[in-house]
Amino acid sequence: MLETLNILDGFDMRALGNNSAEYIHKSVEAMKLAYADRDAYYGDPKFNKIPEDVLLSKSYAAERRKLIGNTASQEFIPGTIDGKRPRHPVEMDIARTKIDEELTASDTTCVDAIDKDGIVFSATPSGAWEPSVIAGDTGIPLTERAQSFILVPGTPNELGGGKRPRVTLSPTIITQEGKPVMALSTPGGDNQDQSLIQLFLDVIEFHMNAQAAVEAPRFQTRHLVSSFDNHAFYRGDLILDERIPQSVQAELASRGHKVSTASKWNSGAAPVMVHVTPGGVIEAGADPFFYRVAHAY
Numbered sequence: 001m002l003e004t005l006n007i008l009d010g011f012d013m014r015a016l017g018n019n020s021a022e023y024i025h026k027s028v029e030a031m032k033l034a035y036a037d038r039d040a041y042y043g044d045p046k047f048n049k050i051p052e053d054v055l056l057s058k059s060y061a062a063e064r065r066k067l068i069g070n071t072a073s074q075e076f077i078p079g080t081i082d083g084k085r086p087r088h089p090v091e092m093d094i095a096r097t098k099i100d101e102e103l104t105a106s107d108t109t110c111v112d113a114i115d116k117d118g119i120v121f122s123a124t125p126s127g128a129w130e131p132s133v134i135a136g137d138t139g140i141p142l143t144e145r146a147q148s149f150i151l152v153p154g155t156p157n158e159l160g161g162g163k164r165p166r167v168t169l170s171p172t173i174i175t176q177e178g179k180p181v182m183a184l185s186t187p188g189g190d191n192q193d194q195s196l197i198q199l200f201l202d203v204i205e206f207h208m209n210a211q212a213a214v215e216a217p218r219f220q221t222r223h224l225v226s227s228f229d230n231h232a233f234y235r236g237d238l239i240l241d242e243r244i245p246q247s248v249q250a251e252l253a254s255r256g257h258k259v260s261t262a263s264k265w266n267s268g269a270a271p272v273m274v275h276v277t278p279g280g281v282i283e284a285g286a287d288p289f290f291y292r293v294a295h296a297y
Helices: 002-008 021-041 058-065 144-148 189-204 210-215 246-254
Strands: 111-114 120-123 172-176 179-185 237-241 258-262 272-276 282-286
Touching (some): 002 021, 002 189, 021 058, 021 246, 120 172, 120 179, 179 189, 189 210, 210 272, 210 282
Antiparallel strands (some): 111 120, 179 272, 272 282
């Protein structure tokens, strides 16, 4: 999430206009670059040296930003660090079979809370959905997150004894001058970071309240190595909320994006958010299209 925001920091996103063709294009292209780095560099830090100081730096983001042109990239391009560019999993022998949506893994939830003293909590519980395997007679279900490992030698996220797979879970707390001002999270697998970036920009750049940000139309790409199932990838993929104008859809398609649409009831995410306004008012928002709720007491 932070790498994508660093890349976008070089553009005047507010001036582009919320969900304009240029806004969506630049956002998606930045996400593609960040996901290429994720797929090529991320793995259990006990087994890999992840160059996070470089990946999350402003100078690195500036170099990555130069790769964003006017047309949709169909490539998977991890960045070069210390003169070396790692091989991306797409360049290796990785499964490409795409599984029917009805059969793919699912079932994650999330919760965000803030109290009167400003203590903030954000969580995204996931990983023991059916049919889970119980460890002997312990009653402890084994997480299915092991499917996020990749069975390709040489990748940071390669399956190995004692290793933890990288995960998609991204509960987020945002601070300003050391004080928490926002907490947000969502289910959605590889769509989690993408949705949360859009919520963040809706609030920060377009001054939406929490509920308006959560309800606003969103977009997502699957131009990445899926974290689940057979690790499918969809070059140039762009899924738009059907509420986004057809003129915008047409322009994005003309730029080479492989555009499809999804109902607001099937966005692939279900975010919730709490936000402390500059005046100290606490807002809460929850996705009504996925039966999420917000409460205050």
